[in-house]
Amino acid sequence: MFRIARHSSPTFRRTPPRRLLAATAALLLLSVTGAALPHSVAAATEPSDGGSTAVAPASPQVPAGVTAGVAVFDRQTGTFTEQLAPAATFRSASVVKLLIALDFLWNRSPDTLPAADRTRLDAMLRSSQDAAASHYWSAYGGSAIVGRMVTRLGLTDTAPPPAGYEGYWGYTAMSARDTVKTYRYILESAPAPVRSFVMDRLRQSTRCASDSFDQHFGIAGAFDRPWAVKQGWSGRYAQGNCGPAGAAAARGTDVPGPASPATGGASVDLSRPALHTTGTVGAGDRSIVAVLTLHPDGTSYGKAYTDLGRLTRSLNVPGGTAPKGKWYGTWGQDVAVRAAPVVGDNLLTRLPAGVEVLVGCQKKGQQVSVPPYTNDWWAYLPQYGGYVTNIYLSHPDNQLPDVPLCTNPK
Structure with a gap:
């Protein structure tokens, strides 16, 4: 503050x-x-200072009080340029919407989808609409979605929501390295129509999410375009006020948390405020970036937004250019x-x-x-x-x- x-x-x-x-x-x-x-x-x-090609310190600069899992993968060289607790698991919040979308599209062509599904997927990927995620979670097996995608993509740290929270898709456990692996599947292995459908919507991420939170933090603030993002937030933040109306919207189903941490198949903190930025940066989606963070209890959305931005700006992200200003x-x-x-x-x-x-x-x-x-x-x-x-x-x-x-x- x-x-x-x-x-x-x-x-x-x-x-x-x-x-x-x-x-x-x-x-x-x-x-x-x-x-x-x-x-x-x-x-x-x-x-x-801003306005230069993104050159970062030797290691990620994690603000005081923040717990972070970081992975940056340079697709041009096939190497990680940053790794900080890359296997640590966090509740995914809306990042799991990538897995929900991929599961639905697994044996479907985006070109033949019913209009209702195209509308839902568009809102879920661009504006992080919770209602769309809840629809697919309920209709296609809930935690079974996570199980299928763990097997299909070879994810090692991802697990369904813990016992007692099966309906909370945002409590799915994910790590930074599994998030990178998910993007690598989309970019390098998914059928071309699926890749285009998903990435085009992440490139068109709206500043104001469906629940009125400003979701252009992290990657979207640290680098000039081209970038594509799927963000996540979960915790007892004040309600959103983004957009011309400035009105608060209802909380999403991944936002409420129990009074104390709970654990399931993977040990995941369900209490502290979470804020995640994931996506790609640079021409040709050169770098895949995953920054998953937890913040002290009582942290405001603006403080978490700022701390995540500073951490993201400290990273070595090949192909990324810092904005001028x-x-x-x-x-x-x-x-x-x-x-x-x-x-x-x-x-x-x-x-x-x-x-x-x-x-x-x-x-x-x-x-x-x-x-x-x-x-x-x-x-x-x-x-x-x-x-x-x-x-x-x-x-x-x-x-x-x-x-x-x-x-x-x-």
Whole structure:
């Protein structure tokens, strides 16, 4: 979490007390987000450089408190460039939807599917729709789906949900190396129509998932396209607020967890918040990336999103290119991203609370007041295609010192 000082005069060059931020943020309800907003946040992050080919440290940089399983496979050389606890098992959350889709398509051609199945699979793979996964789980054998795919793909760490949780497909155990093996099957062994059907939908991943969570974290934030992703999240996060409506949606069936960890055929933590990013990066799907993570109890979605992003950006991913810009922390809840640097009927989406964002450029726009702060500078977020007022970026000056001016007329 981050704390921020925003000022229009020298009087407020230091961050005010947290109580003052909470008490004065009510103006944001009307002028910036249209939703109940901010709680203040802790110390600001330092921006990091972007815009170069992704070259990483010698080992993955795992944020404090995070448990991670990592595997990065370079298909061009046939070698792993990163492995960190690659056999460790995690509850898969929505990553298991890859296995559910492959099982359904095993003896079927995507070209001959009924329209209803094409619609379900499209929503399940692009927008991580839970209802679609639950349909196939119920109709085609539940845990037997996992058993079939373990045999077919030669998976070594994957196991069905533990006893007592057979209906929770998201509690399927998976490892980073089995996730890589699953993608290798899709890319190298699956029938061409199946490969195209699945990968095309992962390349078209929607920013807002069906349950209104912003799912363009990890791979989708760390690298420029081309990439394809299947993400996963599970835990007691606040409900999603992604999209123009900014409305919270019902939790998916893989999200609720028991009060304490449970174990089944594989020892899998079902309690701590999970956030996973998996997919391919680079031309020709050069690298397969699997980053599975667990976070401390009580971790916010924005904090987990940020920590997973930092871990993913630290990886050696051949073919991956880091996006241009500077990374900044944010504060506040439901902060609006707008199509132009003005307040009005132009809402694109809302940021997860406290998330780190990539700033591409900045420009002056409508003056926004959140007492004691007043600011007319806005930051352009290229990965969202819109602007946020600089008030909510973790830097003590109105204008960011290391971010260029926007040259586009928008």
